[in-house]
Every structure is written in structure tokens, then in C-alpha cells.
Amino acid sequence: MSIVSINNLNLYYSEFHALKNVGMQIKKNSVTAFIGPSGCGKSTLLRTLNRMNDMIKGIRIEGEVKIDGQHIYHPDVNVELLRKNIGMVFQQPNPFPKSIYDNIAYGPRIHGITDKAQLDHIVESSLKASALWSEVSDNLKKSAYGLSGGQQQRLCIARALAVNPQILLMDEPTSALDPISTLKIEELIRELKDKYTIIIVTHNMQQAARISDDTSFFLNGEVIESNVTDKIFTMPSDQRTEDYITGRFG
Secondary structure, eight states, X not given: XXXXXXXXXXXXXXXXXXXXXXXXXXXXXXXXXXXXXTTSSHHHHHHHTTTGGGGSTTEEEEEEEEETTEETTSTTOOHHHHHHHEEEEOSSOOOOSSBHHHHHHHHHHHTTOOOHHHHHHHHHHHHHHTTOHHHHTTOTTSBGGGSOHHXXXXXXXXXXHTTOOSEEEEESTTTTSOHHHHHHHHHHHHHHTTTSXXXXXXXXXXXXXXXXXXEEEEETTEEEXXXXXXXXXXXXXXXXXXXXXXXXXX
């Protein structure tokens, strides 16, 4: 069952045509990887799904993006609620300059939750979901800046989960991390798809092959090919996909 449906999507930064006639279906409770060389439109499409591109001057979007059947660029859409429903984790860990507890509680508080017992429960369950609770449960009042890079990234995942989103967007979430931290994040992604739909941008071919159910290959603003990951990596239907995966360019 598809949770995201994209049809004839075109996106322009002023005169630059960044996304060209993109069409794609993304299945619920799956991991979908976007792969392709730098500047090919992967992150631009990712940011289109929670309307982060709205903040860029001179942007123009044509076409249709539906999430759970709702056209997210309709004038009546509440963008704040949309972003609550679609969490995002960035390339560099970006914890707030607050305690571990307050990083997680921040979103729920913004959305009106003030009861301490309820916040305590959200903080604990979010940290457990991000596989961080056992490492920080005795230090919740300490600054998030005291955590390692890998821990900070898992904290950012916990912070995104704290407002109970349906979809989690990840823009190269392990590119700044060491191999052990990367492995922990990958294990976490596999576990989280039972409850969330995850869309990840990655430059790491092996990572896409390891953790994703479906893969889309981007080139020059176009989606060249979308399919189940095994098929993309073993029997791609487009020569350009095969050339990229085998390292002939990119």
C-alpha cells in the first residue's frame, strides 16, 4: 500500500529546473532509498515531502504530491501539522543546546503537552525506540552536546519520533559518522520500519543495498528507475543505473 504518491512533479529554483516530471509511489512501512550523484535532485525531492523547500526564495512547484491521499501543496494544508507528521533527520547531527531530556520533550511541548508524567513517558519511549535509552537514562539532564556524534544522531532520531510521525525522512544520516555508529543507525532503521515509513538519501551504495526495500535512482533531476532494491542492484532495466551502481560515473 502506497503512503506517498508523486505525479508529474516539476520543481524550479528560479530558472533552474531541479526536478523533472518525477513520478513515484512509496510503500507504507518500508525503507526507500534515493541514490544518484551529487546535485541530481535526491535531497530536493526529500525536502519537497515536508515542504522544507517552501523556505527557499524563487522556488516554483508544479504537479502533485499526495501523502495518505492528501495533496500536501493544497492551500488548505496546515504545514506545521504536515511537518509533525513527517519527521526529518539531517546529515550532520543537530541537537538543540539543551539537555537530552529537553531535546526530546521540545516537540511534544510545542504541540501542547505539558504533563510531566506524559513527557517522561514520551522521552523514555522515544529514546528506547532510537536505541539510546540504555546509554543515557542516568544522564537525561546533561547537555546533548556531551554525546558522541553517533549518539547525537540517534538523539535527533528520537527527537523526530517524539511527535509520533508517520514518515521519517533521512538525508544522508550516517555520512558524518564512524563505521560502528553507522551500523547502529542502520540496525535502527531496519527496526523502525515496522512502525514508520522511512525515506533515506544515501551516497553509499552498500548502505542502500543493505537497508532498503525499494530504491530510486536519480540523474540530472529525473528519476531514471524505481524498483525493489534487489532488482535495482542485480538487474537494473536502464544502462545508466547499471553504470552508476558499478562505479562507471558519479
